[in-house]
Amino acid sequence: MSQPVGTLPTQVTGDLYAEVQTFYARQMRRVDALDIEGFADTFTEDGEVVHAGGHRQRGRAEMIAGMRASLPRYQDIAVRHWFGHLIIETDDADADLLRVSYYTLVTQTDREGKVNFQPTFTVEDELVRRDGRLLTRSRVIHRDTPAAPPAA
Template sequence: MSQVLNNSVAQATGDLYAEVQAFYARQMRRADSLDIEGFAETFTDDGEVVHADGGRTAGRAEMIAAMRARLPRYEGVSTQHWFGQLLIERLADGALGVSYYTLVAQMGEEGLSFQPTYTVDDVLVRDPGGSLRTRSRIIRRSGPVRR
């Protein structure tokens, strides 16, 4: 399920770029506030996530169960996801391929800490009402560039 963005495609319009940014802002505020059901609603019913550790969740119910299992990790911690360097391209089926970097900051009793950085490749689609939803997400942990 690898999504490679083509450097020769037309640039996304400012309106589309702003819409995608706003979608992620709403999605990650739900995740950061531990609104698990609300976060899962930002995915399609059959949405799939491939995590950096190789784990995979498919469908909202599985996603919600996996997130609930990780809740103790977030007790007493404020988490914020920061996305940047978005690349957006229209795919042949009308979906949007979006690749971006993410940084996760956490504030706890020990102070501020940063999690490893990741590159994320998403496929976004429109639901019947015209809203964006995540159909698939692949998360890769960043590492040294090897030549």
């Protein structure tokens, strides 16, 4: 998934950029610590995630159930989610809505310290502000694939 470059109508403030970065740092530390309920709490009650394979989870309860079912995959490994190259867009019609696109890399480290890199993804989020707090309302995850070569 590629993001057009240079198409942003406005640039966000440094304070907003830092707030969004901090939100993601806290959100990912929860998921990496396998704090399933804490991670789900960073989404709106009706929030949804569309995974790269097309599987959709709606609402916190469905997210929690899906993550609990996946817990055996994470036995004896430390998982880290690394986000970068955030593009943050505000919405003139809704001051409480942010659209954020970013790249993510996931690493898994075993007990011997061997690091395994997972495929990379581009993620598109809609963040909303509720009671002064950022929450994820929507997340769409795209597995990265090579770009098509330019036409001759």
